[in-house]
Amino acid sequence: MPRRHASPPRARARSRGFGLIDAMIALAILAFGLVGMTRLQARSLAQATESQSRMIAAQLGDELISSALVDTANRNCYTLPAAGTCASSTASAIASDWSTRLGTSLPDGAATSTYDASTGRLRVVITWTGKAAGETRTLEATTDVR
Numbered sequence: 001m002p003r004r005h006a007s008p009p010r011a012r013a014r015s016r017g018f019g020l021i022d023a024m025i026a027l028a029i030l031a032f033g034l035v036g037m038t039r040l041q042a043r044s045l046a047q048a049t050e051s052q053s054r055m056i057a058a059q060l061g062d063e064l065i066s067s068a069l070v071d072t073a074n075r076n077c078y079t080l081p082a083a084g085t086c087a088s089s090t091a092s093a094i095a096s097d098w099s100t101r102l103g104t105s106l107p108d109g110a111a112t113s114t115y116d117a118s119t120g121r122l123r124v125v126i127t128w129t130g131k132a133a134g135e136t137r138t139l140e141a142t143t144d145v146r
Contacts, residue, residue: 049131056105057126057139064098064113065143067091068122075122075145080113102126120146 068078076084077091080099086092102109109128116123126139 046131053106053128053131053137054139057109057128057137060098060102060105060111061124061126061139061141064095064111064124065122065141067094067098068115068145069143072145075115078113078122079115080111083114115145120144 064078068075071077071088071091074086074088074091077086077088078095080095082092082095099111102111106126106128109126111124111126113122113124115121121142122145123140123142128137129135130137
């Protein structure tokens with residue numbers, strides 16, 4: 001069996017610490033990766049929240065327009081703030097309830113709806129502040145209510 005010679009002491013001394021340096025570099029790369037993943041997760045959560053707010057606004061806008069389309073005789077009751085007289089207490093209560101739900105679903109949300117008698121169109125505008133960017137968001141929906 002061939003005889004192995006031990007490394008000379010100088011060669012061993014020069015190679016000492018390389019394992020530690022390799023481990024430090026690996027930890028630095030891992031740390032940068034984890035920071036990147038954390039930022040990605042935070043952005044994903046913010047976008048999901050923003051998407052949820054847009055979906056709520058779209059659902060509420062559709063709901064108010066659908067109520068006006070079903071009850072065309074009382075279309076003036078679905079204007080916000082209330083404009084003119086409303087002959088139906090039920091329609092007035094639906095619009096009031098809708099406005100309350102808008103305030104609870106989109107905490108800083110506001111809405112206006114106007115009916116143009118000359119064109120027969122109901123226009124609903126919902127605004128709220130985006131949670132991610134803090135910018136004002138707007139949803140506008142218009143329909144023919146004749």
